[in-house]
Amino acid sequence: MSANSNPLLQTYAQRAAKHSNPAAKLLLETIERKKSNLAISVDVTKSKDFLSIIDSAGPFTHVDILEDFDASLISKLQELSTKHDFVIFEDRKFADIGNTVALQYSSGIHKIASWSHITNAHPVPGPSIITGLSSVGLPLGRGLLLLAEMSTKGSLATGSYTEEAVRMARANRDFVIGFIAQRRMDNVGLVPGAASDGDFLVLTPGVGLDVKGDSMGQQYRTPHEVIVDSGCDVIIVGRGIYKNPDDIPAQAKRYQEAGWTAYLQRLSSKA
Numbered sequence: 580m581s582a583n584s585n586p587l588l589q590t591y592a593q594r595a596a597k598h599s600n601p602a603a604k605l606l607l608e609t610i611e612r613k614k615s616n617l618a619i620s621v622d623v624t625k626s627k628d629f630l631s632i633i634d635s636a637g638p639f640t641h642v643d644i645l646e647d648f649d650a651s652l653i654s655k656l657q658e659l660s661t662k663h664d665f666v667i668f669e670d671r672k673f674a675d676i677g678n679t680v681a682l683q684y685s686s687g688i689h690k691i692a693s694w695s696h697i698t699n700a701h702p703v704p705g706p707s708i709i710t711g712l713s714s715v716g717l718p719l720g721r722g723l724l725l726l727a728e729m730s731t732k733g734s735l736a737t738g739s740y741t742e743e744a745v746r747m748a749r750a751n752r753d754f755v756i757g758f759i760a761q762r763r764m765d766n767v768g769l770v771p772g773a774a775s776d777g778d779f780l781v782l783t784p785g786v787g788l789d790v791k792g793d794s795m796g797q798q799y800r801t802p803h804e805v806i807v808d809s810g811c812d813v814i815i816v817g818r819g820i821y822k823n824p825d826d827i828p829a830q831a832k833r834y835q836e837a838g839w840t841a842y843l844q845r846l847s848s849k850a
């Protein structure tokens with residue numbers, strides 16, 4: 580890979596200019612404009628808490644765990660997305676056959692495709708899951724991330740499973756904009772020395788500055804380990820930011836600064 584095609588050596592803005600998928604472009608441009616590669620994961624069960632966290636921080640959503648979801652929540656989320664200039668990523672983790680995921684994505688009470696710029700899917704059903712989701716999302720300018728790896732202890736998404744996920748993504752670059760993973764994926768599955776072709780985004784959960792995990796298998800690494808050592812693009816942080824309701828803006832700022840500092844360090848150390 581030549582220096583000027585290696586995503587690790589480019590700014591988010593340079594990468595945005597080369598992406599043709601509108602959701603990938605929007606995400607990279609927003610990261611550059613806000614100097615923030617932080618995605619906040621808002622896993623709460625009440626709409627009031629959901630909106631209040633987002634108003635003080637900015638989101639990555641799990642609408643299916645809200646007990647009091649209704650359609651008005653989405654217009655409020657969209658208003659906040661304009662007010663705070665953030666991209667919406669519904670972490671839906673689709674995992675069914677193409678026909679079913681197309682319906683889950685477009686319909687039901689959540690109608691995710693109509694408001695979420697980005698969503699994600701498990702590669703476990705094979706390429707048909709992309710066919711189903713892209714039939715709905717591509718005409719709307721949406722983007723898909725495949726879960727190529729997971730942050731949890733004992734995850735089965737390793738080895739040839741991860742390689743197949745990357746192959747599926749390469750064959751569907753118009754809609755698959757990258758991965759949920761723990762490291763850079765551009766070279767996965769290529770023979771050693773082969774030129775990598777393109778720029779997949781890597782959004783990485785399992786990020787924490789204060790603890791190494793939880794009691795249910797979650798594992799945390801620092802923003803420096805994720806962005807500098809592993810070459811990922813976005814840190815996804817949940818409880819590290821919202822677990823203390825009085826401290827959300829300060830923790831969001833702390834993680835945003837840690838993520839951005841790590842990115843600047845990566846750019847300068849590889850120059």
Ligand code: BMP
Nearest residue numbers: 620670728729730784785797816817818
């Ligand atoms: P927390 O930082 O509170 O552990 O939250 C992490 C978030 O990232 C959760 O919303 C979880 O669903 C998501 N996530 C994860 O933790 N690991 C993965 O491999 C994939 C995820 O989407």
